[in-house]
Amino acid sequence: xxGVRALCVSIHDVAPRTFAACRRIAQAVSSVDPxxxxxxLVVPRYHGDDAVPAEFLSWLESRRARGDELALHGYTHADxxxxxxxxxxxxxxxxxxxxxxxxxxxxxxKRQSGSTADGAGSHSMDGRPAASSRPRGC
Numbered sequence: 001x002x003g004v005r006a007l008c009v010s011i012h013d014v015a016p017r018t019f020a021a022c023r024r025i026a027q028a029v030s031s032v033d034p035x036x037x038x039x040x041l042v043v044p045r046y047h048g049d050d051a052v053p054a055e056f057l058s059w060l061e062s063r064r065a066r067g068d069e070l071a072l073h074g075y076t077h078a079d080x081x082x083x084x085x086x087x088x089x090x091x092x093x094x095x096x097x098x099x100x101x102x103x104x105x106x107x108x109x110k111r112q113s114g115s116t117a118d119g120a121g122s123h124s125m126d127g128r129p130a131a132s133s134r135p136r137g138c
Contacts, residue, residue, distance in 0.1 A: 007033075008039070009039070010038065010039040011025050011038060011039070013046065014040045014041055014042045014060075014073070015043045015044070016046070016052055016053055016056045018046065019055075019059070023059065037069065038063065039069045039071055040063060040068055040069070041073030042071065043073050043076070
């Protein structure tokens with residue numbers, strides 16, 4: 001072993017609706033190690049919510065400026081595709097993702113084209129693809 005210690009911390013479903021909880025989690029991690037970078041998995045229109053308060057955007061920008069990574073985790077985080085076909089698809093889309101897997105109904109080829117596990121890819125705040133970065137430890 002090389003003696004290198006690393007920790008990867010991600011916060012899922014970062015959205016205006018979950019902002020207070022996300023901020024508390026980020027503060028809790030910071031209280032343990034202030035230099036530990038986070039990956040914030042952002043869902044801009046969580047369950048169709050169009051309101052994006054300035055305070056939320058400002059917080060995201062401040063997190064990015066301190067070295068945290070912003071990754072698009074979905075757009076609405078809601079599966080609005082046609083109904084599932086078959087038992088496996090129903091289990092995946094209604095049980096495993098609790099109806100929130102907006103990319104679960106996409107053909108596998110499309111899902112694999114993105115840079116994140118859910119196929120959404122990483123984007124900057126203005127919607128442009130973000131530069132990839134290598135994992136960081138704290």
